[in-house]
Amino acid sequence: MTLSIASCTTEYADRPLGLDVRKPRLGWKLVSGERGAVQSAYRVVVASSREALDRDEGDLWDSGIVASRQSVNVVYEGIALASGQECHWKVCVRDGKGRASDWSEPALWTMGLLERGDWKAKWIGRKKEAGLEFQPCPYVRKAFKVRSGLRRATAYATALGLYDLRVNGERVSPPFAPGWTDYNVRVQTQAYDLTGLLQEGGNALGAVVGDGWYAGTVGFLGRHVYGERPFFLLQLHLEYEDGSFERVCTDESWRTAKGPIVYSDMIKGEAYDARLEWEDWALPGFDDLAWETPDVRPGYNGLLTGTPEPPIRVTETLRPVSVRRTDSGTYIFDMGQNMVGWTRLRARGPRGAKVTVSHAEMLRPDGSLYLDNLREAVQQEHYTLRGEGEETYEPSFTFHGFRYVEVIGYPGEPGPDDIAGQVVHSDMPVSGKLETSNPMIDKLYANITWGQRGNFLSVPTDCPQRDERLGWTGDAQIFARTASYNMDASRFFNKYVIDMIDCQQPSGAFTDVAPDAGWIRHKNWNTRLNWYAPDNSGWGDAGVIIPWTLYLMYGDVRVLESNYGAMVRWVEYLRSTTDGLVRPGYANYADWLSIGADTPNEVLATAYFAYGTKLLASIAGVLGKREDEAVYGELFGRIAEAFRSAFVGEDGRIFGDTQTVYVLALQFGLLTEEQRAAAVGRLVADIESRGNRLSTGFLGVGYLLPSLTDNGRLDVAYRLLLQEEFPSWMYSIKHGATTIWERWDGWTENGGFQTPSMNSFNHYSLGSVGEWMYRYMAGIEADPSAPGFERAVIRPRPGGDLKRVAAEYETPYGTVASAWSVGADGSFRLQVSVPANASAVVHVPGANPRLSGAADGVEAFGVEAGAARFLIGSGDYVFESAVDGGDYGAGSA
Numbered sequence: 011m012t013l014s015i016a017s018c019t020t021e022y023a024d025r026p027l028g029l030d031v032r033k034p035r036l037g038w039k040l041v042s043g044e045r046g047a048v049q050s051a052y053r054v055v056v057a058s059s060r061e062a063l064d065r066d067e068g069d070l071w072d073s074g075i076v077a078s079r080q081s082v083n084v085v086y087e088g089i090a091l092a093s094g095q096e097c098h099w100k101v102c103v104r105d106g107k108g109r110a111s112d113w114s115e116p117a118l119w120t121m122g123l124l125e126r127g128d129w130k131a132k133w134i135g136r137k138k139e140a141g142l143e144f145q146p147c148p149y150v151r152k153a154f155k156v157r158s159g160l161r162r163a164t165a166y167a168t169a170l171g172l173y174d175l176r177v178n179g180e181r182v183s184p185p186f187a188p189g190w191t192d193y194n195v196r197v198q199t200q201a202y203d204l205t206g207l208l209q210e211g212g213n214a215l216g217a218v219v220g221d222g223w224y225a226g227t228v229g230f231l232g233r234h235v236y237g238e239r240p241f242f243l244l245q246l247h248l249e250y251e252d253g254s255f256e257r258v259c260t261d262e263s264w265r266t267a268k269g270p271i272v273y274s275d276m277i278k279g280e281a282y283d284a285r286l287e288w289e290d291w292a293l294p295g296f297d298d299l300a301w302e303t304p305d306v307r308p309g310y311n312g313l314l315t316g317t318p319e320p321p322i323r324v325t326e327t328l329r330p331v332s333v334r335r336t337d338s339g340t341y342i343f344d345m346g347q348n349m350v351g352w353t354r355l356r357a358r359g360p361r362g363a364k365v366t367v368s369h370a371e372m373l374r375p376d377g378s379l380y381l382d383n384l385r386e387a388v389q390q391e392h393y394t395l396r397g398e399g400e401e402t403y404e405p406s407f408t409f410h411g412f413r414y415v416e417v418i419g420y421p422g423e424p425g426p427d428d429i430a431g432q433v434v435h436s437d438m439p440v441s442g443k444l445e446t447s448n449p450m451i452d453k454l455y456a457n458i459t460w461g462q463r464g465n466f467l468s469v470p471t472d473c474p475q476r477d478e479r480l481g482w483t484g485d486a487q488i489f490a491r492t493a494s495y496n497m498d499a500s501r502f503f504n505k506y507v508i509d510m511i512d513c514q515q516p517s518g519a520f521t522d523v524a525p526d527a528g529w530i531r532h533k534n535w536n537t538r539l540n541w542y543a544p545d546n547s548g549w550g551d552a553g554v555i556i557p558w559t560l561y562l563m564y565g566d567v568r569v570l571e572s573n574y575g576a577m578v579r580w581v582e583y584l585r586s587t588t589d590g591l592v593r594p595g596y597a598n599y600a601d602w603l604s605i606g607a608d609t610p611n612e613v614l615a616t617a618y619f620a621y622g623t624k625l626l627a628s629i630a631g632v633l634g635k636r637e638d639e640a641v642y643g644e645l646f647g648r649i650a651e652a653f654r655s656a657f658v659g660e661d662g663r664i665f666g667d668t669q670t671v672y673v674l675a676l677q678f679g680l681l682t683e684e685q686r687a688a689a690v691g692r693l694v695a696d697i698e699s700r701g702n703r704l705s706t707g708f709l710g711v712g713y714l715l716p717s718l719t720d721n722g723r724l725d726v727a728y729r730l731l732l733q734e735e736f737p738s739w740m741y742s743i744k745h746g747a748t749t750i751w752e753r754w755d756g757w758t759e760n761g762g763f764q765t766p767s768m769n770s771f772n773h774y775s776l777g778s779v780g781e782w783m784y785r786y787m788a789g790i791e792a793d794p795s796a797p798g799f800e801r802a803v804i805r806p807r808p809g810g811d812l813k814r815v816a817a818e819y820e821t822p823y824g825t826v827a828s829a830w831s832v833g834a835d836g837s838f839r840l841q842v843s844v845p846a847n848a849s850a851v852v853h854v855p856g857a858n859p860r861l862s863g864a865a866d867g868v869e870a871f872g873v874e875a876g877a878a879r880f881l882i883g884s885g886d887y888v889f890e891s892a893v894d895g896g897d898y899g900a901g902s903a
């Protein structure tokens with residue numbers, strides 16, 4: 011036996027509950043002690059019970075022995091699955107020599123409620139209290155009995171709003187469930203296995219319900235965007251050993267009351283009066299006689315779906331690094347990191363004492379909190395003490411972006427243990443690791459990942475602090491690849507693509523933000539600025555670019571299939587609004603927040619039109635739609651031609667003459683060979699004329715270093731990366747940044763803070779350089795013809811002042827690693843690891859490239875474009891060469 015099975019996933023998740031995907035995709039990771047290990051066959055068994063599975067009885071599906079190398083995205087082909095179905099599964103495989111592995115550990119998924127008619131529960135809420143601007147959060151509860159012989163208990167829950175579900179007092183739901191979707195179209199439902207939490211006899215279910223995105227403030231779009239007040243829906247299924255079945259459903263028999271949460275709003279913070287707490291309200295013995303009958307909502311027209319996205323969780327708790335008492339007697343804590351989430355407060359004091367916790371990302375020169383960039387957001391909690399000894403408090407339905415916490419009105423003197431920063435985001439497993447010999451680069455990488463942690467909260471948002479926090483599509487597309495290297499974003503982006511489709515316009519236009527929150531119709535935005543929001547170049551294109559990224563990184567063909575029609579509509583929309591294939595404008599944000607360079611809208615719009623069309627042709631190819639592939643391939647050719655005749659001069663200058671026009675034309679393949687050379691020359695000349703500095707905004711920045719590297723100017727790419735003068739990535743780091751800023755000039759020595767009306771210090775877009783670090787610097791690249799890293803490309807680009815780079819990436823097959831170092835004598839050493847059932851093409855730079863040690867696992871060796879190329883199977887390898895002369899990076903295209 012050479013292969014063993016390390017882990018199993020269903021729809022990219024470990025033991026997901028409540029799926030509504032009728033044919034889920036299964037995957038497993040293999041490990042082997044031998045090089046070149048492959049799977050030659052698999053057998054999957056899916057059973058309706060654990061007992062059947064243990065007997066190898068696939069009553070739902072037994073694939074039989076399938077001769078196949080496929081171990082990722084294997085589609086379930088068993089009998090049709092019913093609502094609530096338990097699916098226990100396992101897999102065993104054979105290696106290349108036919109030797110069988112052991113069975114995997116048992117894995118599991120369950121189905122959610124698949125039909126509308128399965129939902130018997132009613133939406134419950136609490137009537138509005140007159141005269142209050144913000145409503146207190148409703149508490150709802152229900153006591154019920156469980157008979158003996160309970161076999162399985164599953165709760166299905168959701169809210170138009172947010173909910174915090176308790177079972178016999180214990181919290182079971184993650185923060186901010188059910189997540190943000192366009193509630194006019196759909197709401198996600200969650201499933202919980204409560205079997206172990208219920209007891210024979212009396213039990214209780216309880217929930218606190220929050221306004222959330224549904225009824226609370228959404229960005230600067232105001233309150234009540236989807237509805238006026240929140241409602242909760244729950245259905246508990248009790249299955250007994252004797253085959254009997256009972257349901258507990260939200261309805262008029264539940265009880266409701268207001269409690270200690272005086273208000274809680276995503277953007278406006280929370281007030282909590284601990285004197286109003288109901289003790290043991292979520293336990294069975296609680297007397298709820300004084301509580302009210304809930305208000306029942308007539309129904310909901312949207313879809314009730316499963317939850318493709320990963321849960322939001324507290325993933326880390328930070329302790330303050332310092333505290334300072336201010337002249338006014340308040341305390342300002344420094345968490346040492348610009349983070350997103352909330353503060354956990356501990357206090358002891360008299361009943362009725364009020365403590366306010368206020369949050370900010372930066373300090374003013376006088377040391378006070380810099381609140382100006384919050385716009386209408388209020389990043390504050392007001393806590394009123396119960397006065398019965400030590401109390402701890404965390405808010406329920408709000409979050410903030412902050413590094414500094416000011417504690418006002420604290421009884422006594424707060425110590426470092428009285429404040430904790432709860433880091434909250436969509437909990438995507440960390441998949442990337444990157445370390446170099448340069449601490450500044452390591453810091454940049456850390457800041458990029460903090461930017462992702464700070465802004466991936468159900469939706470990829472643009473900022474966590476001010477009154478915005480919207481799912482900007484342009485930001486998401488430029489960062490999608492970086493995000494997927496850092497963390498397993500498969501589920502997160504699969505869900506976001508649904509958000510984009512939900513607000514695709516009848517015309518085919520994809521919008522600037524998703525989910526839609528009335529954005530397109532928002533008067534302050536569109537009337538005032540006279541911008542009609544859909545279809546901005548580089549924004550709407552996310553509808554094609556993100557599915558393509560999911561295909562590259564995870565081998566996800568299904569997302570291409572299910573979004574194909576929408577992508578065609580987008581490209582056809584672009585075509586129909588285009589004059590002779592040159593797009594006249596449609597790029598209102600231009601190269602957003604570029605610095606000292608204005609890229610003309612029509613150049614951007616035409617370049618992105620070409621790129622989207624080119625990707626669509628590739629996608630059609632993947633899906634075997636040969637005719638479309640030819641049609642869109644040909645259309646791409648014509649757009650590129652139109653681009654050249656409209657914008658490229660005889661001397662090779664591109665209209666606008668900014669770094670971004672050259673970068674996009676090069677990366678999107680819009681130029682002739684001759685023009686390419688001229689474009690690289692102009693690009694480098696512009697960078698050099700600025701003292702080796704960049705001028706790119708959101709759209710140009712992601713492709714800047716890749717285009718230089720692909721065109722033989724790795725040296726310039728490293729110069730830009732390592733530049734410390736303004737504007738540059740390192741400039742912010744030199745000045746203490748712990749996250750990526752929205753603007754290159756968010757703060758400068760000469761100008762201080764940029765305009766407070768738009769100045770986020772936690773914004774991932776300019777961090778899209780993370781993609782270059784993985785793909786080029788460390789050289790871990792995906793191959794579109796063997797996506798999901800079935801066959802990786804390892805092509806490191808040593809350069810700059812770097813002596814060492816070590817990166818790992820957790821692919822669907824397992825860990826791919828690339829670590830290189832350069833010795834003082836110019837010797838180059840590259841260590842590569844490839845997971846079982848995958849392979850890699852390794853490009854070794856430098857002179858005299860060779861494999862160190864035994865050659866087993868090496869399937870082929872060749873020389874291509876001057877670089878040595880090894881095709882290797884799984885395992886660990888070391889390659890060596892000599893890179894003296896310092897030109898090892900040049901000509902690496």
Ligand code: RAM
Binds near residue numbers: 472483485
């Ligand atoms: C601001 C933010 C956001 C960007 C839009 C165009 O609201 O910077 O990230 O996408 O502008």
